[in-house]
Amino acid sequence: MGVNSRAYSELSDDAVFEQVKCGDVAAFEEIYRRYKQRIFAYCWRIVRDRWLAEDVFQQTFLSVFEHRDQYTGGNFAAWIYTIARNWAFKARARQQRIQGHEVQEPEEGIDAIAPDASLSPEAAADYAIVLEHIARLPVEYREALELRYLDELPYKDIAQILGISESLAKVRVFRAKKMLQKMLAVQDSE
């Protein structure tokens, strides 16, 4: 508990999380502050349901704390994303079982997480179009592309989260971009 909470902002994730392991609640708050938006958006993208995303989000942070001793260092972002991904897929599968059919694409629309209000209308429209097409990609390509460009994660992390090699992560992102390019070209020609 020896680190001043203000000083946490200058520490790496691993260094802060070492304090969490020692039971420092302020350190956990710093981790929460750093990851809350990214993890929530990530959960939402998988479950496509705001209510469910809220549950998965909370469960993720609870799990991070409960299993803090299992983190051995090296890549905190990939670790927390993997936990969120596992909970999100579990929740999604459960939802499908309860509802008796495949969960549909979001009724709220992908823009339920609205882009920044300060954007120009043209930029916001472009953002919406790109996201709409990304949402139509096959899941394995979509996931890789989103982790790369929406979460801005390095390929090493993407590979770890998806449980694939770094080369395959790059190939998936590349293929996703090819597909996206084709979709956007069709849209532009219409």
Add this chain to the structure above:
Amino acid sequence: MKGLPEDQDVELLIARYLEGEVSKEELVPLLQQYPELQAELEQLESLETRLQTLPKPDLSTYEPFFDRVQAQLKEYLQRKAAPSSTSAVGSRMFRGGSVLPRYWIVLLGVVAVGVGIALFLRSQKATPSPQSEQMLPRYVDSAELVWELPAEVARTVQDSGKKAHNRLSSKEQGAGTLLNQQRADTARLRGIARITTPTSPVSQQIEHLHQQLDAARQQGADIATILVLERQLGILYRQQGDLQQSRRWLERAVEEADDAGLVVQKALAQGELALTLHAMGKEGESIKMLQHATRVLRAQRHPAYQRWRQMLQRITAAQQ
């Protein structure tokens, strides 16, 4: 990319070029072989710029939710922060060490008992043991932890949690494993989660139903009785406006009915769940679920079929 072979090595090379990891010189042989690649590359580079400049989503509307979760997590963590023997055990289990064999034996014992219970429940589908895992919620929402309760309510919460913990079987309580700790936590959280504000008649009914549900489980009531109570809880939470809780209880009823193979009970719970989803603004999901529920009820010639058919018609008409 038209003309290019679906070769992972070629794709990787282009991907690395687009990421700036390799220079264009390395692509020269490929460009000579596939001249159309040049135009494709330009398009992909343009897309790359577009993707890299995607604005971040604005999650400011979620800030109250983030703050609420943070406050609740903080309270929870402050109680749990002291390095516990459980987490130490968990840590040692995964890292290996002298404690490993002993805990593995305990864990294997627990797994064996669990398999035995599961097999027993499978053979006794309609009358599961009140001590079984079905007593515990499958989904715990930490946001429902009401740590800011007044002292007397907090005591009730703790008592309720203790009771839930005590209902765990002695094997579950005594194993001393991480799994056991999590179950105990889940039971405690459940006790906390069910506290409601005892001001409105609906709240009182909800509290009463919770008591009835507890009693039914303790007395080993049949699953159909439990499902009716859970469904009623879902309905009351919806009446109270707590749609999230309503959804949880109804989803739980659907799952447990599914586990027990009770198709009518499942359809009835799905019907109510559809109404809650509709109230949440999820019309599409709601209609699909109602269609499924009414199909089942019609096939079973259940008296509730007409009511649900009318409900489906009303909702469908409202959406159009």
